[in-house]
Amino acid sequence: MAGVKVLLRRGVFWLGAWACWLGLLTWLSSQSHPGPVIAVRNIDKVEHFLYFAAGGVLMGGALGLWGRREELPVVRLGWNVIACLVVAIGALVGWLDEWHQRFVPGRVGLDVDDWIADTLGSLVGGVAVRWVLPRLASVRR
Numbered sequence: 001m002a003g004v005k006v007l008l009r010r011g012v013f014w015l016g017a018w019a020c021w022l023g024l025l026t027w028l029s030s031q032s033h034p035g036p037v038i039a040v041r042n043i044d045k046v047e048h049f050l051y052f053a054a055g056g057v058l059m060g061g062a063l064g065l066w067g068r069r070e071e072l073p074v075v076r077l078g079w080n081v082i083a084c085l086v087v088a089i090g091a092l093v094g095w096l097d098e099w100h101q102r103f104v105p106g107r108v109g110l111d112v113d114d115w116i117a118d119t120l121g122s123l124v125g126g127v128a129v130r131w132v133l134p135r136l137a138s139v140r141r
Contacts, residue, residue, distance in 0.1 A: 008136050014061035021055045022093065029097050032106035048117035049124075052094060056086045056125020057132055064133050083126035090122020091115070 007013045063082045077085070094115045102109030 009065065011062050011064075011066035014058055014065060018055060018058035018062055021058055025051070025055070025093070025097060026100070029101050029107070030104055032104060042113075045113060045117040048094075048114050049121040052090050052118040052121030053125040053128070054121075055093070056090055056122040057129045058125075059089055059122075060086045060126050060129030061133050061136075064129060079130045082129070083123070086126030086129070087119065087123045090125070091119040094118025094122070 060082055063077055063085055064079070095118075097118070098110050098115050100109070101107040101111075
């Protein structure tokens, strides 16, 4: 358990987890039909929201912990700046994901409603990380 806490205190761990999240997103977006069909109207918006909220927490963790070690010459960011960066990154990744889907057979792409769900999910993740990170990584900011 101590090894897990050490990992959770390192910004590079959170950044690596976010990179895996991004790789999975790219792979899922490359599929003609990822996953089972769920007959609930607009369930895909909920999926987008939740996936990007998780990505927002991961990116927020990376930004919140990056530069905590004194030997790294990195400026520490405040939580408001972190939340804004997470939303901006999430919105950009969401738009690039929608653009990418245009070229995948069987996918529509450039769905503004999906992009809004991505951005809102990133916002929730970026705000939630303020409370999640101290509890997971036992760090105070």
